[in-house]
Structures are given as structure tokens and as C-alpha cells.
Amino acid sequence: MKESWRWYGNLDRITLPEIAQTGATGIVTALHDIPYGEVWPVEAIRTRQGEIAAPNLGLGWNVVESLPIHEAIKTGEGNLAPLFADYRQSMANLAACGVRAICYNFMPLLDWTRTDLAARVETGGTALRFSQVHMAAFEIHMVGRDGAQDDYSATVQADAALWFENSTRSDRDILLSSIMAGLPGAFARYDIAGLRRALDGYRDIDRNALRANYARFLAEIIPAATDLGIRMCVHPDDPPRDILGLPRIVSDADDIDWIMSRQDSIANGLTLCAGSLGAHPENDVPAIARRFAERIHFAHLRNVAKEPDGSFEEAAHLAGDTDMPALISALLTEEQRRQEAGCVDCEIPFRPDHGHELLSDVGRGTHPGYPLIGRMRGLAELRGVIAGLTYARSATAAS
Incomplete structure (x- = not known):
């Protein structure tokens, strides 16, 4: 599995040399200064790549997170042809620069939500x-x-x-x-x-309407992704439930199955976010990973502890309600399947997600959920699980 790290570019208080010291080699980032719906120019992509590939760091940009979807596409409002064309152009520009994994989400108005x-x-x-x-x-x-x-x-x-x-x-x-x-x-x-006004734009959009708009997005984008050799990977809803009266349509195994079946292409894939899916009381995250293994192109490994009233809290990476070793085992099994099938790049990139703010993290002002020490602790724990499982598999195969 490819150890990766989310970095917010010049908005991030964590530097690339610090990231290199964590042992991660893949950088997960985006061009956060470009407004939603506008084309990502090749020049800007290459500039970001150049920053990441600074000498002696051993880093490379391996996953885009995220290439945002304009809100009009989610509401289905107006002439969307130019927005779809611009999105495809950004994809083509990324592919031309060798970046071919794109994480995105289809959550209305808000991204991940915490109180x-x-x-x-x-x-x-x-x-x-x-x-x-x-x-x-x-x-x-x-x-x-x-x-x-x-x-x-x-x-x-x-x-x-x-x-x-x-x-x-x-x-x-x-x-x-x-x-x-x-x-x-x-x-x-x-x-x-402003939020009230934004919510008014969704007043007539229920679950079926949002699904129809998402299906149109997939129909417009996935064929282009297939041609470009890009792997699109949708991020689950966070939290995986309706909030603010807005429908959430990427919350459980049935939702994922519906998405995968809209465009039956390897390019139409999944970001397996253990925390987002794990916040749903009925989701068995390792089982979801096994069921959709072939379509998993990226993984967010974190854990949550749920409460009876629907509340939840970010837990340590090996604590919480999700069986992390079982989940990682499912991902390693899929990597082995890909290797045996002759895939050129079998590794699934993953990043330690939403760490606790610990020690010198406190007061540093990093992005919420993205401290240095807390995520490095999580990465070390996940690395240990991966190494242990890999050793056990090798020993079993040799016996």
C-alpha cells in the first residue's frame, strides 16, 4: 500500500520537508485557490508538481483531492455543458501531467461536517x-x-x-x-x-433528483476518464446521513452499488473512507471493502467511536468501531489479486486521516483534523498493521 499524506499547498502550516520525515512518499493535494468549475491549467498543475518534487524529499503527487464539482451540477441548474467540458479539460490536463487518480464527492453544499x-x-x-x-x-x-x-x-x-x-x-x-x-x-x-439562501436552492431536490443529477455527471465524466486512463474515486458522505434537509446519496453499500452500476467501468471507482462509512451504524466497513475491492482506487484510513443518539467522535486509528486490521487485510488481498492479474500499478494509495491534535500540534493552527503529530502517530500504527499482515501472509505462503 502506498503511504500518502494530504497537503493543502500554501494554505498548509505543515511543510513538505516535515511530511517527508513521516515516511509518506505520496502527496494528496489540489489546486485549492482555483474557484469551483474553472479549468485547472497545465502550468498550475506542473508548478504544484514542481513544489512537491523538490530535491531530496522523495515525494510525488499521486492523488488529487479534490477536483470539486460545481454546485450547479448537483442541483442540475442551468446550461451545464460548459461546466462538464471544463471538468473534462481539467481531467485531461491532470492526465497530461501524469496525475491519474481523482478523489471527489457529491455532497450538497457542505463537505465533511463536525460540530x-x-x-x-x-x-x-x-x-x-x-x-x-x-x-x-x-x-x-x-x-x-x-x-x-x-x-x-x-x-x-x-x-x-x-x-x-x-x-x-x-x-x-x-x-x-x-x-x-x-x-x-x-x-x-x-x-x-447565506446558508438559508443556499438551502433554498435545494428545496425541490430530493434523493431521487440528486441521484439523477449524479447519474448525469457520471455519464458525462466517466467515459472521458476511461479514455484518459484516469481513476475517479467518489468519497462517501460525511456524516453518512441527511443533514440540513439535504439528501446524502453515498452513504452505504446500496448507494455504492448504485453508483458503480451507473457506469460499469474501472474508471468509476471509490475512495474507501473508513471513518465516513464507519459513522453509519449499519455499515460493516471491511465487508464493504471486500465487496467493492476492484473499484477501490484510494483509501482514507481512520476510525470513529459511535454513540447511541447518532453522535460520533474521531478515535485513534486502531481504536473505535471499525476493525482496522480486517479492513487493511481486505485491501492487501485486493492488491495481491491485482498483482496476479498483471496490473502495472497494484498499490492502493492510502493516507492516515483526521488524526488527534497531540503534543506540539496544539496551537499550531493546522487545518482541523489534519495535524502533524496525530496523523504521524496514525501512519505509524497503520504501517505496523500492514507490515504485520504482510509478514504473516508471506510466512503462510512459505509454509
Whole structure:
């Protein structure tokens, strides 16, 4: 498996020489300064590659995360032909530069969503957290979304009302900021009024309508990806449930099966995000990995600890509810299958995702969920599991 590391370019407080010291060699990044829907020029791609390939670092850009999809494509609004053409041109420019794995998502309006960016961990440090109570308070009392009450239990609603009643203006501002933090890049986040207006754009878009718009995207993009030798890999919804009344359509095995069947091509693939899928109480993440192994082109390895009311918190990489050794074993089995089938590049790139903020991470101001020490700890733990499983397989084969 190819050890990789997410880097936000000049927006990142972690430097490439520091990343090189973690042992990761693949860089997962994007051109975050280019607005959604605009073409990524070859010159800009090559400039970013040149930064990554600085002498004596041993790094290379191996996965794009993400090539964003313009919101109009998700809503199906207006003349989309120019947007699809520009997206295909960005793909062609990336392929011309030798970057052929593209992670993307189809989540409406927001990317990953958390309500607390610095939840205290018992042994020290902080973690990302999604509180069902705080999300209910946000939807019902701060945004005032019609029908929001229907999405929460009576107990959660009561606790949300109590939190809101006792909250300060600062508490509410922090909650809004936390929920907006998952949006990548340097672009403006929504305030409450802006979010209400944005939600109005989805008022008539239910699950079926969003699926239809996604199917159109796949029909427009996957044939081009096939021709270019690009592997598109959709990232699951995070969290894997409807929020803010917006449908989420990449949340479980049935959703993934629907996506893969829309365009039956190896280019139509999956980013196996253990944390996103693991936050769904009915998802068996290792089983999902085994079922869709052939289509997994990228993996995010992290773990979450779920709670009965629907809340969850980022756990240490080998803790939490997902059996990480079983998941990694499934990925190694797929790599072996690819090798036996004669694949040129059999390794599945993975990155340690959403680490705890530990030690000198605290106060450094890195992107939420993307500290240096916490992710390096996760990478070391994952590396140990991979080495142990690989040794056991070799010993078994030799006996």
C-alpha cells in the first residue's frame, strides 16, 4: 500500500520537508485557490508538481483531492455543458501531467461536517466530534429549517433546546464555524443568512433528483476518464446521513452499488473512507471493502467511536468501531489479486486521516483534523498493521 499524506499547498502550516520525515512518499493535494468549475491549467498543475518534487524529499503527487464539482451540477441548474467540458479539460490536463487518480464527492453544499473541532480526549489532546444535540440546535434554533424537528428524537430535541437556551453568542459562532470548517480551500464560508439562501436552492431536490443529477455527471465524466486512463474515486458522505434537509446519496453499500452500476467501468471507482462509512451504524466497513475491492482506487484510513443518539467522535486509528486490521487485510488481498492479474500499478494509495491534535500540534493552527503529530502517530500504527499482515501472509505462503 502506498503511504500518502494530504497537503493543502500554501494554505498548509505543515511543510513538505516535515511530511517527508513521516515516511509518506505520496502527496494528496489540489489546486485549492482555483474557484469551483474553472479549468485547472497545465502550468498550475506542473508548478504544484514542481513544489512537491523538490530535491531530496522523495515525494510525488499521486492523488488529487479534490477536483470539486460545481454546485450547479448537483442541483442540475442551468446550461451545464460548459461546466462538464471544463471538468473534462481539467481531467485531461491532470492526465497530461501524469496525475491519474481523482478523489471527489457529491455532497450538497457542505463537505465533511463536525460540530466540535477540539473535543477533549481522555488521555490528552483533542479530536473532531459530531454531536447530534448540537447539530439539532443548529438546524432547529439557529437556522430555523422547516421540518428539522422531524429528523431528531424527542430526547435530542429537548437537549438541543436546553443547549441553545444556555448558549452564548460566542458558543453559537463557534458552532457555525465548526460546521463550516469542512469546506476546503480558502473560499468564504456561509453565515446563517447565506446558508438559508443556499438551502433554498435545494428545496425541490430530493434523493431521487440528486441521484439523477449524479447519474448525469457520471455519464458525462466517466467515459472521458476511461479514455484518459484516469481513476475517479467518489468519497462517501460525511456524516453518512441527511443533514440540513439535504439528501446524502453515498452513504452505504446500496448507494455504492448504485453508483458503480451507473457506469460499469474501472474508471468509476471509490475512495474507501473508513471513518465516513464507519459513522453509519449499519455499515460493516471491511465487508464493504471486500465487496467493492476492484473499484477501490484510494483509501482514507481512520476510525470513529459511535454513540447511541447518532453522535460520533474521531478515535485513534486502531481504536473505535471499525476493525482496522480486517479492513487493511481486505485491501492487501485486493492488491495481491491485482498483482496476479498483471496490473502495472497494484498499490492502493492510502493516507492516515483526521488524526488527534497531540503534543506540539496544539496551537499550531493546522487545518482541523489534519495535524502533524496525530496523523504521524496514525501512519505509524497503520504501517505496523500492514507490515504485520504482510509478514504473516508471506510466512503462510512459505509454509
